[in-house]
Amino acid sequence: MKTILVVDDEKSVRDSLKMILEYERYDVLFADNGEQALRQVASASVDLILLDVKMAGMDGLEVLQRVRERNCDLPVIMISGHGTIETAVEATKLGAFDFLSKPLDRDKLLVTIRNALNQAKLSEEYRKLRESVEGKWQILGESPRIKEILTVIERVAPTDARVLIVGDNGTGKELVARAIHRNSKRSSKPFVEVNCAAIPSELIESELFGHEKGAFTGATAQRIGKFEQADSGTLFLDEIGDMSARAQAKVLRALEEGTIERVGGNKLISVDVRVIAATNKNLEEEIRKGNFRDDLYHRLKVIPIHVPPLRERKGDIPLLVLAFIEDVCTRNGIARKSISENALNRLAQLEWRGNVRELRNTVERLVILSPGTSVDISLLDTGAPGGKGEFEDILNRGGTFQEFKERAEASFIKKQLELHKWNISKTAEALDIQRSHLYTKMKRYGLMNPSGTDEEKEQE
Numbered sequence: 001m002k003t004i005l006v007v008d009d010e011k012s013v014r015d016s017l018k019m020i021l022e023y024e025r026y027d028v029l030f031a032d033n034g035e036q037a038l039r040q041v042a043s044a045s046v047d048l049i050l051l052d053v054k055m056a057g058m059d060g061l062e063v064l065q066r067v068r069e070r071n072c073d074l075p076v077i078m079i080s081g082h083g084t085i086e087t088a089v090e091a092t093k094l095g096a097f098d099f100l101s102k103p104l105d106r107d108k109l110l111v112t113i114r115n116a117l118n119q120a121k122l123s124e125e126y127r128k129l130r131e132s133v134e135g136k137w138q139i140l141g142e143s144p145r146i147k148e149i150l151t152v153i154e155r156v157a158p159t160d161a162r163v164l165i166v167g168d169n170g171t172g173k174e175l176v177a178r179a180i181h182r183n184s185k186r187s188s189k190p191f192v193e194v195n196c197a198a199i200p201s202e203l204i205e206s207e208l209f210g211h212e213k214g215a216f217t218g219a220t221a222q223r224i225g226k227f228e229q230a231d232s233g234t235l236f237l238d239e240i241g242d243m244s245a246r247a248q249a250k251v252l253r254a255l256e257e258g259t260i261e262r263v264g265g266n267k268l269i270s271v272d273v274r275v276i277a278a279t280n281k282n283l284e285e286e287i288r289k290g291n292f293r294d295d296l297y298h299r300l301k302v303i304p305i306h307v308p309p310l311r312e313r314k315g316d317i318p319l320l321v322l323a324f325i326e327d328v329c330t331r332n333g334i335a336r337k338s339i340s341e342n343a344l345n346r347l348a349q350l351e352w353r354g355n356v357r358e359l360r361n362t363v364e365r366l367v368i369l370s371p372g373t374s375v376d377i378s379l380l381d382t383g384a385p386g387g388k389g390e391f392e393d394i395l396n397r398g399g400t401f402q403e404f405k406e407r408a409e410a411s412f413i414k415k416q417l418e419l420h421k422w423n424i425s426k427t428a429e430a431l432d433i434q435r436s437h438l439y440t441k442m443k444r445y446g447l448m449n450p451s452g453t454d455e456e457k458e459q460e
Contacts, residue, residue, distance in 0.1 A: 002117060004047065004113070005048070007032075037051070042070070051076055068094060139153075139175050153305075160274050164277050184234070189233030190229060192226050192234070205246065208226050209250060212262050213264075227271050254273075256299070277300045321347055337375050338375070343377035368405060409441070
């Protein structure tokens with residue numbers, strides 16, 4: 001049941017609204033002045049406010065302003081018997097959802113209330129979604145190197161300065177780029193990513209700058225490039241060290257002049273784009289080899305950020321592991337699993353050549369394959385970093401995520417059956433599943449006792 005706070009100094013209005021709202025099954029609270037209204041908002045759970053403009057002492061506009069300072073999402077509908085356009089405009093600027101004139105029309109009032117509550121619900125869902133997305137891209141760590149990066153991001157993000165992010169594969173360069181965009185004045189505008197290493201050199205110009213119809217064979221329609229898509233926002237050029245020389249020249253021109261030209265076109269198009277670049281290469285070495293333009297390098301490297309490899313921040317591994325476990329369980333609908341201190345210590349001592357990306361993938365595998373309510377660290381023995389074995393084949397065979405899970409599950413069940421010498425009861429107990437469920441899994445994956453022993457007799 002939604003709670004509506006009615007703020008009006010006229011008892012007859014409060015009584016009338018009480019009758020209408022309670023009939024519609026709203027829970028109704030009342031205040032006859034601004035101070036009392038603010039106390040109600042502070043102490044009670046209020047979903048919407050009906051607020052009179054003209055009241056003795058603190059008027060409705062001042063109450064609205066004070067409410068907005070405390071809660072920017074609480075919907076407020078202003079009501080007045082002396083409404084003017086100027087008052088309505090001022091109320092809207094202060095964040096009122098709507099402005100209704102007295103005497104109140106019952107149907108219009110109820111429709112406005114429903115619309116306001118629906119919008120508040122959508123705003124809350126958007127807020128939760130944004131928090132979820134931002135959580136996905138959150139930079140985790142308490143090490144001095146990570147704290148230093150976070151400080152730089154805080155200082156740089158509000159500006160339009162270009163940033164060059166350098167680091168090994170899997171260290172989290174994209175996380176840094178997204179954090180800069182998220183905390184910038186362009187955060188409500190697009191964040192457009194281009195992986196320069198994944199695009200053939202003959203197509204990179206079309207990808208970045210777009211092309212006109214007929215510009216080349218196969219160009220059957222006009223295409224808008226990434227620079228135009230990112231207009232007013234942020235363009236993230238990942239692995240820029242792999243960009244062709246011709247594309248580098250056009251990117252340099254775009255940065256210098258703020259204009260681009262589509263492939264096959266003859267018109268300059270103005271773009272307002274903040275460029276953030278990233279690479280795992282030593283660009284100074286690439287310049288000496290003649291593979292990268294010196295002038296573009298200095299254009300991009302206004303603010304350099306180096307993201308350290310995981311081996312230089314091993315103290316962050318336990319924090320990362322716990323966060324990854326929670327994320328995997330949430331995304332896959334798995335009950336939250338615990339992990340022992342010894343298991344965390346073992347993970348922290350391993351060499352993660354694939355850095356945070358490899359650690360995340362390993363934790364995901366352990367969570368999915370571990371039976372019971374805790375992470376089984378023994379599963380690392382066949383899939384530890386740099387190790388070989390059956391899991392290497394499972395990981396490298398590709399396919400969908402569901403196919404990977406099925407292959408991994410079949411492998412894990414087979415391993416447990418072998419450990420328990422194909423004793424079905426003991427294996428089912430170890431897996432914490434019913435024997436019938438285990439039989440179903442075995443039949444599904446074609447797992448047969450190589451000795452040919454009848455499984456039912458084996459239990460006797």
